[in-house]
Amino acid sequence: MGAPADGIPASLVETLRHAQSVAVLTGSGISAESGVPTFRNAQTGLWARYDPMDLATPEAFARDPRLVWEWYAWRRGLVEGAAPNSGHEALAELERHVPEFVLITQNVDGLHQRAGSQRVIELHGNIMRSKCSLEAVILEPGEDDTDVPPSCPRCGASLRPDVVWFGEMLPQETLEAAFEAARSCDLFLSIGTSSLVQPAASLPFEALHGRVAVVEVNPDETPLTPHAEYALRGRAGEVLPALVGAVYG
DSSP states (O other), X not given: OBOOTTSOOHHHHHHHHHOSEEEEEEOHHHHHTTTOOOGGGOOOGGGTTSOGGGTSSHHHHHHOHHHHHHHHHHHHHHHHTOOOOHHHHHHHHHHHHOSEEEEEESOOSOHHHHHTOOSEEETTEEEEXXXXXXXXXXXXXXXXXXXXXXXXXXXXXXXXXXXXXXXXXXXXXXXXXXXXXXXXXXXXXXXXXXXXXTTGGGHHHHHHHTTOEEEEEESSOOTTGGGOSXXXXXXXXXXXXXXXXXXXX
């Protein structure tokens, strides 16, 4: 059912108030509200002539590691200039009230953690971290390393962003933790995601299979909308503070 224009459904307020285990999935919509461009909308200025699909692959990095590293350095700058919004903050507040809470995100910007969220599963990695392209160990370049890309201080291979590229599998342990959270929760929230990108798009349906109430927060309809018990049309930065405020305010 949809939310009434004047507020949050009373039945949802009661459901969330008594929830012991909540799982949340967030997508690019919540980050876009902080000014972080979505992946496909990030090509501006000097990067406008590049297709992001031609840069975010292992093959692109092997072909031109400097180009790929510089593109991600530019994108890191965009993230550093952004701040968590009221939607991120509402989710951090929600976590403080719910006994078992897991936030699963498709975003790589770390804004949830900056807002105060503690238990975050990053499906696609984190753009602010680097890892060895050979050993996959999370590392940061040395202070004196001026190479582009910098070198792994352990083995000398190039460092790369700690993100999942097209053509790469999501880390199995991370994926299993996300599906376990969807299976074991008693309320699932899908926020700012198109519900098109797999395997993340399967998570709310995993919850539905367990007869768990699913809440969708999105300005637009998605493939999940007909299946969600509550479809709240609007921006995360507006809907989530209202929801959390109605429950705990």
